[in-house]
Amino acid sequence: MTDIFLKGYQWPFDPRKIPDFGSSLIDVLVYIETVVKGRHVFMDFRQNPLGGSFSFNDLEPEAFNYLKNSDALFGTPIERLQKMNPLAIELYAKNGIDLWQEPLEVAVCAQHNNGGLAGTLWWESNIRHLFPVGEVNGSHGVYRPGGSALNSGQVGSLRAAQRIAKGPKDDHVSREQFEKAALQKGDELFHIIKTFSGKIDPTNSAASYREEFQQRMTNYGSHIREIEKVEKALDEAYGQIARFNEQHIASREQLPFVLQNRHLVLAHAAYLEAIRAYLAKGGGSRGSYLVMDDSGQTVLDSLGDTWRYKPENAELRNVVLETVLGKNDKFESKWKPHRPIPQEESWFENVWGKYLKGEIFEMEGDV
Ligand SMILES: Cc1cc2nc3c(=O)[nH]c(=O)nc-3n(C[C@H](O)[C@H](O)[C@H](O)COP(=O)(O)OP(=O)(O)OC[C@H]3O[C@@H](n4cnc5c(N)ncnc54)[C@H](O)[C@@H]3O)c2cc1C
Structure with missing residues (x-):
């Protein structure tokens, strides 16, 4: 019960919150129900857990004190939510879900894209003058403190704008080359648009095409990872890319959907390759995923021996994994040392002077 309570603010999934009945156990249990057993999981706000034998005194102090300080040691979950956060109930109501009347289906979802496109300190990619700003830029690293993602995206956008406006104006390609x-x-x-315009079929296989790679990522690329399964999933991903032209769309309005599929199917193979390379290098559980390992630590005694995980391999903190689309349309991964935290002394007067003269925007950085 304490874990269910803590899950309300202890997200995303974190392997450090598995031991000693940590709250990330909830995400493992949801995975077992939804992915392994193919069931659905719901939160029912209309009744307390354990029915009649529920007691607030059984909660651990963190959960008990939170409810106590909120004057919410009473009633059912929906009655407590009504007191502490009625806007949450309204939000669901606006989306057609009445928490007073029905249970709410839940699943584990990704909080952040921890990784992304390589970028410099100006959020500029390895393609000069292309600035992938926001979460698509690999500036999040393995862990991202909650609440700092939006700021990071905004800071990145500002820095990219400053660099574009005030940085070097070199023309790395001529207008003719660009055109x-x-x-x-x-x-x-x-050509793709023309081809698909003539492939209209109410069976709408573009939708099932998307479901296929989404399900693959849920099963093998989410918070539970296993090398053999990821290798197999990667083979299947390449197989699906090769079947791109076999899709049909339900109507012409679905053309953008199929163009998105083209990017997404490629991206899912890139992520699976990066996951594969990390596991093959001996990477363990960190960030927002658990790496399964027969000889590792048990997740929870009552789950039995199949649920064991490998602790983090701290050596891999010093390196960054880069994945690129190589020959034969297959992704390739390589490791490189991470950028060290800068140690230089930055004297205010000098830095401010460089900023005023615009010289700061000329600074180059590694991708
Ligand atoms: C449940 C949840 C809670 C969060 N809470 C917080 C919080 O409290 N504080 C915080 O700082 N951060 C929070 N975050 C993280 C934060 O919301 C994200 O980091 C941020 O919104 C990312 O912004 P973005 O513009 O980079 O990407 P997005 O908001 O994902 O925007 C990318 C856009 O690109 C579009 N797109 C994708 N592919 C294509 C394509 N091929 N063609 C055209 N368009 C495309 C997408 O539809 C989308 O609209 C939370 C995230 C989640 C999931």
Whole structure:
């Protein structure tokens, strides 16, 4: 009961919150129900757990004191929610879910993209003058303190704008080169649009095409990871990319959907390759995932021997994994040392002077 309570603010999934009945056990249990057993999981706000034998005195102090300080040691979960956060009930009501009348289906979802495209200190990618700002930029690292993601995206956007406005104005490609490349890409896209415009079929296999890679990521690329399964999933992912042209759309309005599928199916293979490379290097549980290992620590005694996980391999804190699309349209991964935390003394007068003269925006950084 304490874990169910803590799960309300102890997210995302964290392997450090598995031992001693930590709250991330809830995410493992939900995975077992939904993925392993193919069931659905609900939160029922209309009744307390354990029915008649529920007692607030059985809660651990953290949960008990929270409810006590909120004057909420009474009633059912929905009655407590009504007192502590009625807007939450309204939000669900606006989306057609009445928590007073029905249970709420739950699943584990990703809080952040921990990783992403390589970028410099200006959020500039390895393609010069292309700035992937926000969560798509790999600036989040393995852990991201809750509440700091939006700030990070905004700071990145500001820095990218400063660099674009005030940084070096080198033309790394001529206008002719750019036009030629853009026209070629435009033609490729036009060809895809034309092909799919003639592939209309109410069975709408583009939707099931998407469900296929979504389910693969839920099963093998989410918070529970296992090397053999990831290797197999990666093979299947490449197989699905090869079947891209077999999709049909329900109507022409679905053309953008199929173009999104084109990016998403490629991206899911990239993520699976990165996960595979990390596990193959001996990577253990960290960030927001658990790495399964027959000889590792038990998740929970009552779950039996199949649920064992490998602790973090701290050596891998010093390296960064980079994955690129290589030959034969297969992704390739390589390791490189992480950028050290800068040690130089930055004297205010000098830094401020450089800022005023705009020199700061000329600074280059590694991707
Ligand atoms: C449940 C939850 C709670 C969170 N709580 C907090 C919090 O309290 N504080 C905090 O700081 N952060 C929080 N975060 C994280 C924060 O919300 C995200 O980091 C942030 O919203 C990312 O912003 P973004 O603009 O980079 O990406 P997004 O908001 O994901 O925007 C990307 C956009 O690109 C669109 N897109 C994708 N592919 C294509 C394509 N091929 N063509 C066209 N468009 C495309 C998507 O539809 C989307 O609209 C939370 C995240 C989650 C999931």
